[in-house]
Amino acid sequence: MNARSRSILSVTAAGACVFALAACGSDNNSSTSTSSASTPAAADTSAASGGKSGKIALLLPESKTARYESQDRPNFEKKLKSLCPDCTIIYSNADQDASKQQSQADAAITNGAKVLVLDPVDSASAASIVTKAKTQNIPVISYDRLITGAPVDYYISFDNVKVGELQGTALSDKLSADGSPKGPIVKINGAPTDNNAKLFKQGSNAVFSQKGVTIAKQYDTPDWSPDKAQSEMEQAITAVGKDKIQGVYAANDGTAGGAIAAMKSAGLDPQKIPTTGQDAELAAIQRILAGEQYMTVYKAIKPEAEAAAQLAYDLLNGKTPDSTTVNGKTDNGSGQVPSVLLQPVAVTKDNVKGTIVKDGFWTAAQLCTSQYKAACTAAGIS
Numbered sequence: 617m618n619a620r621s622r623s624i625l626s627v628t629a630a631g632a633c634v635f636a637l638a639a640c641g642s643d644n645n646s647s648t649s650t651s652s653a654s655t656p657a658a659a660d661t662s663a664a665s666g667g668k669s670g671k672i673a674l675l676l677p678e679s680k681t682a683r684y685e686s687q688d689r690p691n692f693e694k695k696l697k698s699l700c701p702d703c704t705i706i707y708s709n710a711d712q713d714a715s716k717q718q719s720q721a722d723a724a725i726t727n728g729a730k731v732l733v734l735d736p737v738d739s740a741s742a743a744s745i746v747t748k749a750k751t752q753n754i755p756v757i758s759y760d761r762l763i764t765g766a767p768v769d770y771y772i773s774f775d776n777v778k779v780g781e782l783q784g785t786a787l788s789d790k791l792s793a794d795g796s797p798k799g800p801i802v803k804i805n806g807a808p809t810d811n812n813a814k815l816f817k818q819g820s821n822a823v824f825s826q827k828g829v830t831i832a833k834q835y836d837t838p839d840w841s842p843d844k845a846q847s848e849m850e851q852a853i854t855a856v857g858k859d860k861i862q863g864v865y866a867a868n869d870g871t872a873g874g875a876i877a878a879m880k881s882a883g884l885d886p887q888k889i890p891t892t893g894q895d896a897e898l899a900a901i902q903r904i905l906a907g908e909q910y911m912t913v914y915k916a917i918k919p920e921a922e923a924a925a926q927l928a929y930d931l932l933n934g935k936t937p938d939s940t941t942v943n944g945k946t947d948n949g950s951g952q953v954p955s956v957l958l959q960p961v962a963v964t965k966d967n968v969k970g971t972i973v974k975d976g977f978w979t980a981a982q983l984c985t986s987q988y989k990a991a992c993t994a995a996g997i998s
């Protein structure tokens with residue numbers, strides 16, 4: 617499509633969406649935000665940086681995990697608005713439902729999205745969204761989770777095998793320090809439909825087998841649901857025995873929260889059973905300061921979301937993205953996808969201050985509410 621026909625299409629689509637603004641944003645958990653709804657004719661003319669504006673869809677997978685609504689979405693929107701005040705963001709959250717995500721992507725395309733930024737509920741079935749977008753020359757950025765088996769344009773994420781290795785190493789070292797280097801542990805993995813969950817598993821299992829840590833029970837947790845993680849942990853406690861479990865691998869902070877709740881209701885002290893996590897959620901950092909969760913993996917979501925916004929804006933304008941940002945390639949079964957891969961960091965009580973607080977990911981005021989004041993002081997956070 618040439619620039620002119622793209623421009624005409626985009627103006628038409630912008631008008632349609634503004635005309636039907638209620639419909640664009642009426643989906644449950646789906647919204648369309650626009651900074652220039654009152655001036656549709658101006659859309660697609662010029663943006664802050666002199667490029668074109670248009671509609672960009674951000675399609676996120678779920679809302680039980682805190683990061684998406686508290687970090688990914690606001691950081692993406694802020695960055696895109698700074699690059700392109702006249703751009704329209706079509707936002708949807710699929711609530712862990714792959715077919716809902718399919719409909720949300722269809723709606724975004726119908727509403728005139730020119731780029732899709734897609735964090736898939738199901739890494740494999742999302743290929744059909746890509747195939748459809750491709751028939752209309754709409755580029756797709758695979759955001760945080762890899763879409764497999766379809767020709768996506770870019771992939772932005774963290775080194776996810778490394779995430780698993782950091783979790784596995786932290787837990788193995790802690791078990792050794794506590795005098796039970798072989799465990800056994802309970803392992804609560806993420807959703808089997810998420811390619812990331814496979815990579816976290818790969819990285820952590822490699823460390824556990826190398827260090828000889830025994831896994832007494834392991835579960836894949838459908839939808840990454842914290843409630844399901846809680847019942848998995850309850851089952852594990854019954855099956856393995858209350859006094860036997862030495863540690864818990866939980867793939868993220870949501871599932872860690874579920875596992876810790878199960879321990880507490882079974883009368884186990886989570887302070888004595890180190891538990892891993894991921895995402896540096898506010899509640900998890902507070903649990904770490906209080907000693908209830910041993911570690912998390914901090915992934916700086918702001919740079920991830922900002923890189924996605926920059927890339928989406930570049931693709932909207934037909935520009936080749938900056939080669940210093942694109943730092944790798946990832947095989948997704950359909951080809952080598954140019955990738956932006958960021959580095960994760962392991963966080964325990966000892967380095968909350970030098971990582972999370974230093975970066976402003978959470979401020980001391982957010983972390984150190986009355987219940988956590990003493991724990992914050994002990995960790996040097998004020």
Ligand code: BGC
Pocket residue numbers: 678681683760761806810812813840868869894895
């Ligand atoms: C993300 C994690 C998140 C999990 C559950 C993964 O794909 O990388 O950060 O905790 O999904 O939503």
